[in-house]
Amino acid sequence: MRPVAILGIGQTKIDEHWKRSLRDLAGEAIQAALRDAGRDSAEALFVSNMMSGIVNDQNNLGALIADWSGLHGVEAVKIEAACGSGGAAFRAGLMGVASGEMESALVVGVEKMTDRSPHEVTAALAMAADADYEAEAGVSFVGLNALIMRRYMHEHGWKHADFAPFSINAHTNAMHNPYARLHQKITVEDFEKSHMVATPINLLDASPIGDGAAAALLVPAGTLSQCACIVISGSASATDTLAVHSRPEALFLTAAYKSARAAYKMAGVMPEDIEVFELHDAFSIMSALSLEACGFAERGQGPRLGLDNKISPKGRVPICTRGGLKARGHPVGATGVYQIVEVVQQLRGECGETQVDGARTGMAQNIGGSGATIITHILKRE
Amino acid sequence: MRPVAILGIGQTKIDEHWKRSLRDLAGEAIQAALRDAGRDSAEALFVSNMMSGIVNDQNNLGALIADWSGLHGVEAVKIEAACGSGGAAFRAGLMGVASGEMESALVVGVEKMTDRSPHEVTAALAMAADADYEAEAGVSFVGLNALIMRRYMHEHGWKHADFAPFSINAHTNAMHNPYARLHQKITVEDFEKSHMVATPINLLDASPIGDGAAAALLVPAGTLSQCACIVISGSASATDTLAVHSRPEALFLTAAYKSARAAYKMAGVMPEDIEVFELHDAFSIMSALSLEACGFAERGQGPRLGLDNKISPKGRVPICTRGGLKARGHPVGATGVYQIVEVVQQLRGECGETQVDGARTGMAQNIGGSGATIITHILKRE
Numbered sequence: 001m002r003p004v005a006i007l008g009i010g011q012t013k014i015d016e017h018w019k020r021s022l023r024d025l026a027g028e029a030i031q032a033a034l035r036d037a038g039r040d041s042a043e044a045l046f047v048s049n050m051m052s053g054i055v056n057d058q059n060n061l062g063a064l065i066a067d068w069s070g071l072h073g074v075e076a077v078k079i080e081a082a083c084g085s086g087g088a089a090f091r092a093g094l095m096g097v098a099s100g101e102m103e104s105a106l107v108v109g110v111e112k113m114t115d116r117s118p119h120e121v122t123a124a125l126a127m128a129a130d131a132d133y134e135a136e137a138g139v140s141f142v143g144l145n146a147l148i149m150r151r152y153m154h155e156h157g158w159k160h161a162d163f164a165p166f167s168i169n170a171h172t173n174a175m176h177n178p179y180a181r182l183h184q185k186i187t188v189e190d191f192e193k194s195h196m197v198a199t200p201i202n203l204l205d206a207s208p209i210g211d212g213a214a215a216a217l218l219v220p221a222g223t224l225s226q227c228a229c230i231v232i233s234g235s236a237s238a239t240d241t242l243a244v245h246s247r248p249e250a251l252f253l254t255a256a257y258k259s260a261r262a263a264y265k266m267a268g269v270m271p272e273d274i275e276v277f278e279l280h281d282a283f284s285i286m287s288a289l290s291l292e293a294c295g296f297a298e299r300g301q302g303p304r305l306g307l308d309n310k311i312s313p314k315g316r317v318p319i320c321t322r323g324g325l326k327a328r329g330h331p332v333g334a335t336g337v338y339q340i341v342e343v344v345q346q347l348r349g350e351c352g353e354t355q356v357d358g359a360r361t362g363m364a365q366n367i368g369g370s371g372a373t374i375i376t377h378i379l380k381r382e
Numbered sequence: 383m384r385p386v387a388i389l390g391i392g393q394t395k396i397d398e399h400w401k402r403s404l405r406d407l408a409g410e411a412i413q414a415a416l417r418d419a420g421r422d423s424a425e426a427l428f429v430s431n432m433m434s435g436i437v438n439d440q441n442n443l444g445a446l447i448a449d450w451s452g453l454h455g456v457e458a459v460k461i462e463a464a465c466g467s468g469g470a471a472f473r474a475g476l477m478g479v480a481s482g483e484m485e486s487a488l489v490v491g492v493e494k495m496t497d498r499s500p501h502e503v504t505a506a507l508a509m510a511a512d513a514d515y516e517a518e519a520g521v522s523f524v525g526l527n528a529l530i531m532r533r534y535m536h537e538h539g540w541k542h543a544d545f546a547p548f549s550i551n552a553h554t555n556a557m558h559n560p561y562a563r564l565h566q567k568i569t570v571e572d573f574e575k576s577h578m579v580a581t582p583i584n585l586l587d588a589s590p591i592g593d594g595a596a597a598a599l600l601v602p603a604g605t606l607s608q609c610a611c612i613v614i615s616g617s618a619s620a621t622d623t624l625a626v627h628s629r630p631e632a633l634f635l636t637a638a639y640k641s642a643r644a645a646y647k648m649a650g651v652m653p654e655d656i657e658v659f660e661l662h663d664a665f666s667i668m669s670a671l672s673l674e675a676c677g678f679a680e681r682g683q684g685p686r687l688g689l690d691n692k693i694s695p696k697g698r699v700p701i702c703t704r705g706g707l708k709a710r711g712h713p714v715g716a717t718g719v720y721q722i723v724e725v726v727q728q729l730r731g732e733c734g735e736t737q738v739d740g741a742r743t744g745m746a747q748n749i750g751g752s753g754a755t756i757i758t759h760i761l762k763r764e
């Protein structure tokens with residue numbers, strides 16, 4: 001593949017944007033990315049979205065958003081892999097540019113999910129699980145993650161409070177991110193007293209949904225001056241069974257292990273070379289499992305990194321430096337592109353209070369389903 | 383891009399498969415394509431589907447189908463561009479292999495839409511149009527096409543019966559395709575007497591929905607012996623406004639013109655070099671518009687090719703040689719892959735009664751929305 005760089009990024013604040021449409025949010029992120037890149041168009045548009053057909057009565061987002069965003073007539077398509085849609089669309093855009101078929105590609109992730117009732121959104125989210133063998137049995141998406149967390153606590157002897165550092169770190173970092181959904185510091189006491197959602201997952205273990213869009217412009221790296229160039233040095237995707245009960249090991253993210261390992265190999269790095277890691281903390285348990293699968297902790301020891309204060313921007317393994325899914329918010333189909341945008345901000349040194357000093361290598365990992373589709377990207381500042 | 387070839391194809395019969403699941407249909411097509419290719423797996427899976435989230439309560443089809451089909455753990459993702467999903471996924475698979483990122487890619491198109499009531503499916507199909515500015519006003523997808531057809535007849539002076547050859551050709555050809563949904567010869571009288579759906583579109587102007595799956599295995603062309611090698615020599619995609627009323631010219635498929643012209647250029651051919659053309663005859667009017675936009679007829683003269691008997695397998699511009707959307711059937715998100723499979727069958731000389739003699743160059747064109755997203759592929763037998 002020819003090397004591909006990220007020339008521009010853009011994002012909207014994640015919120016309940018009741019007065020704005022899906023296309024409007026996507027357009028704002030796209031125009032911000034184009035302005036950031038100093039370009040006025042791109043040859044193709046890759047849209048990531050999970051549930052517009054279910055909650056917005058709209059499919060065919062490629063053509064819709066291309067036209068609305070001033071990219072009239074360009075090639076445009078939508079990619080879906082549940083909550084992993086953003087990472088998957090970013091990888092599709094990468095392959096488009098890497099193949100030589102196009103000289104520029106915009107990737108935009110967008111989700112508009114707060115117009116519907118919570119039970120409608122809960123039903124839509126359950127479509128990331130196996131409809132015939134999981135959802136049909138009545139389990140919700142948070143319910144599946146609760147089963148995983150409960151078993152993990154039992155197997156490895158952790159208390160619920162041991163997961164608090166993941167949420168506290170995310171909320172602390174989001175205070176400095178103007179695009180984050182939640183600007184609210186939390187304590188261990190808040191974490192322990194929060195409303196239960198599905199035992200043992202309470203409200204402060206779980207990421208909030210939201211409306212938002214994020215975008216990135218990809219171009220061949222060879223055409224740019226080396227300074228200020230953020231290159232995609234690793235990219236890989238892997239899957240596991242969609243149904244959690246079909247896996248030999250429900251407490252290990254095999255697809256995260258596979259895709260991270262492939263991305264490390266492609267980038268020529270080891271886990272210890274990753275200076276910032278935007279992981280997919282849809283629930284606090286997922287932070288632990290991701291850190292373990294990607295080689296930052298031994299199996300069953302993920303919470304230790306939080307308890308030992310290693311996950312803050314000044315720690316050894318900085319995660320969720322802009323708030324993560326937990327506090328930046330989780331507009332499901334857009335999340336993977338937000339993660340990419342945030343790693344770029346870190347590598348550019350634009351993160352102020354939560355900047356990882358001198359970061360030159362960062363990783364974003366996006367998950368669709370309860371570990372079913374996992375896409376890992378490694379970015380480097382050249 | 384490095385050259386990419388189609389090594390294997392597979393398909394299911396299109397029908398009302400009430401006793402079979404979406405994953406089961408996809409698996410059958412994938413296994414048939416692998417058998418055809420003499421392979422037992424592929425590095426990645428690109429799924430095309432339009433409405434599983436709406437009519438099957440299931441998203442995240444990539445991981446679901448990969449696991450079910452014996453491709454456990456491979457990279458897998460879903461592509462959606464309404465009824466153009468199949469062509470779009472095929473193009474994504476092409477870029478994956480062409481980029482060098484993978485040495486093989488399976489593309490499978492699947493749709494399972496007959497379990498729901500007709501009005502539910504009608505609502506789902508309307509999501510290919512603009513939800514806020516078309517569907518919200520009450521127009522259905524067939525209604526949009528009816529407006530286009532009525533205006534076309536008015537502008538160019540055609541009678542409804544002038545479109546009969548398109549449907550008669552499709553039904554005649556489908557008689558010889560065991561995978562086709564409809565095996566029923568029709569006459570001009572049948573065509574004129576058929577039930578009205580949305581004036582002037584009647585039941586025999588319109589393609590039937592259905593359940594089905596089709597698959598193709600892509601590999602780098604350089605690795606194959608030149609005999610029996612079907613190469614993707616042209617590939618392009620373009621969009622137009624999603625809402626028909628936003629177009630300066632509602633009777634010309636600008637996106638078809640753009641994507642066909644780009645594909646011709648890439649393949650180094652002219653329209654007269656195309657020996658078989660699997661076009662997107664969702665409605666008879668779309669056959670006329672596609673032939674015009676792709677350079678086979680002057681504007682407003684598409685129906686003339688049918689009336690002059692040029693569109694049969696022995697004619698100058700053979701279209702819908704396996705039945706087209708009209709009679710092979712239109713499982714919306716799968717259709718684009720069926721078209722590719724059928725062109726491959728023609729180039730291999732496997733079409734029996736409807737074989738185009740000695741065909742070496744064929745084209746497939748897939749449309750999402752009423753002309754909004756149009757993907758064109760040109761295949762050549764080397």
